[in-house]
Amino acid sequence: MRTDRGTYNTRRAESGAMTLALETRGLTKDYGSGRGLFGLDLRVHAGEVYGFLGPNGAGKTTTLRLLLDLIRPTRGDARVLGLDPRHDGRALRRRVGYLPGEPALYPALTGRDLLDRIARLRGGVDERLRDDLAERFRAELDVPVQELSSGNRQKVALLVAFQHDPEMLILDEPTAGLDPLMQQEFLDLVGETRRRGRTVLLSSHVLSEVEKVCDRVGILRNGRLLVEASLEELRRHEDHRLVFSFATDFDVRSVLDVPGVVGAERKGRALRVTVHGRLDPLLAWAARHPIMDVETDRRGLEEVFMEHYRRQGRA
Amino acid sequence: MLEVARLTWRHQRGALIGWSLALLALAALTIAFYPSISAQYKDVFEAMPEALREAFGGGADITTLEGFLVVEWMSYIALAYAVFAVSQGARSLAGEEQDGTLDLVLALPLGRVRVLAEKAGALLASLLVLSLASSLGFLIGGLLGGVDAEPAGLVRMGLSTWPVSVLFLSMAVLGSAAFHGRGTASLPATLYVVAAYFVDLFAPLVPGLADLRYGSVFHYFGESRPLSEGIDAVYWGGTLAASALLLAAAAALFQQKDIKG
Numbered sequence: 001m002r003t004d005r006g007t008y009n010t011r012r013a014e015s016g017a018m019t020l021a022l023e024t025r026g027l028t029k030d031y032g033s034g035r036g037l038f039g040l041d042l043r044v045h046a047g048e049v050y051g052f053l054g055p056n057g058a059g060k061t062t063t064l065r066l067l068l069d070l071i072r073p074t075r076g077d078a079r080v081l082g083l084d085p086r087h088d089g090r091a092l093r094r095r096v097g098y099l100p101g102e103p104a105l106y107p108a109l110t111g112r113d114l115l116d117r118i119a120r121l122r123g124g125v126d127e128r129l130r131d132d133l134a135e136r137f138r139a140e141l142d143v144p145v146q147e148l149s150s151g152n153r154q155k156v157a158l159l160v161a162f163q164h165d166p167e168m169l170i171l172d173e174p175t176a177g178l179d180p181l182m183q184q185e186f187l188d189l190v191g192e193t194r195r196r197g198r199t200v201l202l203s204s205h206v207l208s209e210v211e212k213v214c215d216r217v218g219i220l221r222n223g224r225l226l227v228e229a230s231l232e233e234l235r236r237h238e239d240h241r242l243v244f245s246f247a248t249d250f251d252v253r254s255v256l257d258v259p260g261v262v263g264a265e266r267k268g269r270a271l272r273v274t275v276h277g278r279l280d281p282l283l284a285w286a287a288r289h290p291i292m293d294v295e296t297d298r299r300g301l302e303e304v305f306m307e308h309y310r311r312q313g314r315a
Numbered sequence: 316m317l318e319v320a321r322l323t324w325r326h327q328r329g330a331l332i333g334w335s336l337a338l339l340a341l342a343a344l345t346i347a348f349y350p351s352i353s354a355q356y357k358d359v360f361e362a363m364p365e366a367l368r369e370a371f372g373g374g375a376d377i378t379t380l381e382g383f384l385v386v387e388w389m390s391y392i393a394l395a396y397a398v399f400a401v402s403q404g405a406r407s408l409a410g411e412e413q414d415g416t417l418d419l420v421l422a423l424p425l426g427r428v429r430v431l432a433e434k435a436g437a438l439l440a441s442l443l444v445l446s447l448a449s450s451l452g453f454l455i456g457g458l459l460g461g462v463d464a465e466p467a468g469l470v471r472m473g474l475s476t477w478p479v480s481v482l483f484l485s486m487a488v489l490g491s492a493a494f495h496g497r498g499t500a501s502l503p504a505t506l507y508v509v510a511a512y513f514v515d516l517f518a519p520l521v522p523g524l525a526d527l528r529y530g531s532v533f534h535y536f537g538e539s540r541p542l543s544e545g546i547d548a549v550y551w552g553g554t555l556a557a558s559a560l561l562l563a564a565a566a567a568l569f570q571q572k573d574i575k576g
Contacts, residue, residue, distance in 0.1 A: 061576055068422055071573040094424035100576065104415025106326060121318045121423045160419070 019046040021168055021199035022067070026076035029062050037062045037223045039076065044201060044216075049194050051214035052203035059223040060203035061101050064170050067201075068098055081168055094122070097164065101172035101203075103157035107146035111139060111156040115163060122164050130163040136185060150177040158186065162193075169193065171202040175209055187213045240279060241297035244271045247290035258285045319420060319433035324441070327403055331441050334399050335448040341395075342452025342473060345388050346380075347460035353383050360386070380464055381542040384472060392449070393536055396480035397508045400442060401501050404487025407434045409500035412574055421574060428566050435488055435562055442480045449473030464542070471541035478554035479536045483508060485561035492569035 022044040029036045037059040044050045052060045065071045067078055069085040069092070078085055083092040105114055119125040134141055139155040140148060148156070154177040161169060169190075175183045190200055190213045204210050210217055211231060218228040239262060252266040255273060259281045263274035269292075275282050286294070324331075360377040376382040408431065411417040420430055450473025457464050486504035494500045511531035518528035528534045532554055539547035 065574070065576055070418065070421055070576070072571070090424045090426055093422060096422075098418075098422040100415065100418045100422070102415065103419070105419065106322070106416055109325070117318055117322055118419070118423065121420075121425065123424075 020044070020079070020082075021046040021048070022050075022078070022080050022201060024063075024067075024076065024078040027063070027066060027073055027078055028075040029059075029066055029071060030074040034222065036074070037066070037220075040225055042218065042225065042228070044199060046199050047194060047197045048216065049190060049200040049202070049214045051210035051217040052201070052220060053205065053207060053210060053217050054203075054220035055205060057222075058220040060220055061172055062223070063220075064098075064172050064201070064203060067170060068093060068096065095167045097161035097166035097169045099157055099161040099169075099171040099174050102176070103154065103160075105145045105153060105156060105160075108144055110144055111141035111148070111159070114145065114156065115141070115159055118160055119163065125164040129165055130159060133159050133162055133189075136189070137182060151179060151182065154178055155182070162189070166198070168199040168201070171200065173204060173206075174202055175204070175206060183209065239274050239276045242273050242275065242279075242282070243295040243297065244273070244286055244289075244291060245269060245293040246271065247292050250289050255282070255285060258282050317433060317436075319425065319430055320437040320440075322420075323407065323434045323437035327406075327438075327441060330399070330403070331444060335445055338392075338395065338445055339448040339452035339455070341392075342388070342449040343456030343459070345384070346453050346456035346462055346464075346469075349380060349383050349387075349462055350460055353378060353380075356383070356386075380462060381540060384542065385537065385540075388472075389475075389537055392476060393479045393533060394508070394512060396442070396445065396476050397483045397504075399445065400438075400480040400484040401487040401504045401508065402497075403438050403441065404484045404504065405491050405497040405501035407438060407488055408491035408569065409494050410491070410497035413496045415576075417574055418576065427569050427572075431488070431492065431562075431566050431569050435484070435565075438484055438488075439481060442484060443477055445480070446474045446477040449476060468542040471545065475536065475539055475541040475547075475550075478551050478558075479532050481558045482532050482554050482561075485558035485565070489561050489565040489568070492565040492572060495575050 020043055022042065024040050024042045027040040027042070028038050030038070035057070040059075040063060042063075052063065054060050062071070066073055067080050067085055069089040072086065080092050081095050085092055105111075109117070115130060119127075119130075133139075137155045137158065139159060140152050141156070143152075145153060145156065154175075158174065161171065175186055178186060187209060190202070193200055194215075202210075202214070214231065216228065216230050219226045246269045249269065250266075250271065252264055252271065255261055255264045255271065260275045260277045260279070261273055261282060262276050265272045273282060357378050377386055408417065411420070421427065447470075450470040453464075453469035453473055454466060456462070457466075457469055483504055486507055487501055490500040490503045491497075494502075511533050514524050514527045515531040515533035515537065518524040518531075518534075535547070535550040535553065539550045541547070
């Protein structure tokens with residue numbers, strides 16, 4: 001796990017043998033007034049699904065647009081599939097599929113017409129793959145885009161990104177507008193894409209979807225990468241919550257002296273404790289009391305993320 | 316092959332058809348009424364002070380077909396072409412950027428110069444279609460009105476709108492390459508059109524504007540005589556050369572541009 005305060009062991013990231021699909025060094029896009037992206041150092045390996053998390057304005061979309069050479073960096077550099085977006089943009093984009101946030105499509109064209117035109121601009125695509133994807137997402141391809149719902153437009157945009165079977169997918173808020181069934185279908189597709197050795201970089205603020213599909217996540221805030229880790233590591237380094245039910249009264253002040261305990265709340269003979277780091281000192285303290293029940297609170301990524309966000313805000 | 320150009324054509328097909336029909340009808344009606352109203356105009360025009368005649372017809376003889384078309388058509392038609400050219404030029408890059416569709420194209424393995432060249436090429440072809448619509452209108456109206464005129468001259472008359480509209484388009488494409496929304500992108504070209512039109516219109520009346528009219532494309536357009544003298548090399552050559560420079564500048568700017576998401 002890597003944070004802005006230090007570096008920890010990360011299984012994938014430390015493996016020198018793995019091929020890098022993406023690397024940025026000091027990548028900066030300064031829009032002034034503190035807006036933009038600042039000093040992003042990022043490494044994503046081939047075959048990895050990497051999730052960018054962060055609130056609106058954190059710099060997720062700016063990062064993705066820099067990687068496609070839609071915008072140019074103020075400082076720093078990037079390599080995508082070994083290519084410099086600034087100088088090898090055409091070659092790079094041939095190998096990448098891109099889904100913009102809030103994708104806009106030519107409204108008068110049908111989805112099929114649009115996909116055909118884009119396929120020709122790409123020098124051809126595997127039509128069988130495209131048809132399979134269209135069927136899978138139940139995309140309405142024979143209706144003008146302007147008559148489609150936002151969810152159906154998103155499906156067409158997903159086909160644009162996937163139809164040429166790219167080596168790398170750059171997806172900005174990919175499930176926006178999709179219904180829950182289609183969101184699941186999309187997550188399954190990302191999983192299959194990874195198993196086929198493709199790399200996926202996606203941004204989202206829908207944390208549950210990132211949790212389901214990403215190998216690693218990077219949390220951005222105010223244009224800076226706050227933390228980068230696998231999901232497991234992120235959780236392991238975060239606080240745990242335990243709820244004890246004791247048979248007798250206890251002194252709640254004494255639990256606050258236990259190493260690692262950062263918060264405790266008593267309700268009758270129940271105790272809710274928040275612990276940072278190892279649990280054994282707390283369990284040793286608890287063992288001195290007659291325990292009737294204990295629950296652990298497995299937190300969703302959303303909570304982990306929000307805690308990081310709050311903590312960095314205080315720092 | 317030329318898929319971006321075809322996409323641009325498809326995108327503005329409705330506008331092109333509508334404008335072509337309107338300009339065809341306008342040209343046809345203008346020339347068809349020449350035999351019946353030119354005589355009435357003669358007295359009015361001859362009573363005008365010379366400076367006013369100069370302003371509205373560049374000294375053209377209203378009793379001739381060419382003079383009639385200069386006064387009744389050339390004196391304002393370039394403004395109509397300007398509206399189409401500037402709006403389409405501003406829409407080509409900045410408008411698509413504003414709509415978000417430019418992302419779709421620039422995320423493909425295409426160079427930006429190619430994207431701009433194909434879009435500009437498609438719009439230049441559209442302007443040619445509009446000019447030919449005027450030519451066709453003159454031919455149809457001439458036949459209907461029994462006007463005695465050389466068909467090739469009438470075609471040239473319609474085509475003479477092409478260089479001036481190409482210049483306006485190129486200005487708008489330059490604005491489109493520099494700015495992010497279609498309103499801002501069209502502003503420099505619109506300001507030039509308005510300023511150049513009024514400078515050319517009032518230069519015969521206001522001595523202080525006399526030299527400025529050489530910076531107005533309306534001056535060269537209005538001075539050309541496509542019906543009787545053929546292609547005006549200064550007007551065509553100068554205008555198209557200036558347009559090429561503007562498009563080259565647009566390509567350079569577009570290469571450096573950050574595309575807003």
